[in-house]
Amino acid sequence: MLISGLLIAELSINRMGETGRYGVGLLELYKSNLGEKLGWVGSGAYFFLHYAVMVAYMAQGGANLGTMLQNFGLDTTSVHGLDQALFAAAVGGTVYFIKPNLVEKINNLLVVGVIASFLGIIAIGAGSADFSSLVALENQHPEFVVDAFPICFLSLVYHNVVPTVVVQLEGDRKKITTSLIAGTVVPLLMFLAWNAVILGNVIGSSGGLDHGVDPLALLKSEGVGGESFSTLVTTFSELAVTTSLIGFIYGLLDGLTDIAGLPIKGPKFEQWKPLLFTGVLAPPLLLSLGNPDIFYSALDSAGAFGVSTLFLVLPPIMIWKYRYGEDNQTKPLTTKPMVPFGKIPLAGLWKAAATLIVEQGADKLGLIDFVKHLFDGR
Secondary structure, eight states, X not given: OHHHHHXXXXXXXXXXXXXXXXXXXXXXXXXXXXXHHHHHHHHHHHHHHHHHHHHHHHHHHHHHHHHHHHHTTOOOTTSTTHHHHHHHHHHHHHHHHSOHHHHHHHHHHHHHHHHHHHHHHHHHHHHHOOHHHHTSGGGOOGGGHHHHHHHHHHHTOOGGGHHHHHHHTTTOHHHHHHHHHHHHHHHHHHHHHHHHHHHHHHHHHHSSOOTTOOHHHHHHHHOTTOHHHHHHHHHHHHHHHHHHHHHHHHHHHHHHHHHHTOOSSSHHHHHHHHHHHHHHHHXXXXXXXXXXXXXXXXXXXXXXXXXXXXXXXXHHHHHHHHHHOGGGTTSOOSSOOSXXXXXXXXXXXXXXXXXXXXXXXXXXXXXXXXHHHHHHHO
16 A cells, blocks of 8 residues: 555656646546546546445444434434434535535544544553454464455555645655655554454453454444443544545545536536535435445445555556656656666556455455355365
């Protein structure tokens, strides 16, 4: 994910130098470097990723909201989908009616809440987690490693904001590299700590971890680690989903305005604003209502197909064309390659990601089980 982020930064800097424009969007990078046909593949993957993740966020955000309302004596379970609708209305309404600079301040405040609740979870949960059982050999399942890759990739997605980072750091190669390394390593350490504490508590309470179990639901329903720990887990989950959803709403708005040829602000944008927000919020909300267990399946699909295509397959192809393509031999490079070792990491990245897409696609279509059945029959 770090290699991919650096490749997108390199593309952004070179595109800015080529066009003389102060900042370019992610979709423009795909169109300008891949051509019209492959550019549409990038655009399709962009919208698929955003909508799939928003379906998951609305499903989980609504479920968390329902739990929090029940704590205040409000039962919303009698109306199907009310929790998801209230969550989508609250977050979507905030972005719709409040000015962007104020939304940014609200989001920053929520991020402070995310960090505070995260630290609380680590502090309380570490005391009750069974780390010895967590690392015991009987609880290791290497056969599920490949299945975990899509969620791992999705957990470390920040690539849609890389062009913005390039602009904010004024194209400074050293600062951008430092920012992306820190922005990858710090969340990775947080995810490792989160998984250790959460799974350590689940395993410690149940003596094992069944494949497909929802750790958050288990922690909230059984109060593993104490009532305060359960409350912190719900709060952290809701705040994390809310801040992430805000970013994805803006990402989809940028994509839709780009496709429709609309400005991102001004009278014409205000004219189309109701329709744009309907297009952003309505599809994922309706999909989140159709299946109560859609959270993990939506994230799995987004990671396996959206992230893998958008950020792991296409960026090395674009860089390859930009550096080594016949059409670009006369184009000056604004920056030197930001990922060393030439063609090796480019080929390795897209081939590994393409293999994952094929493997996950075959698995979801049932082809892997079908082949296993044939060999077992022999």
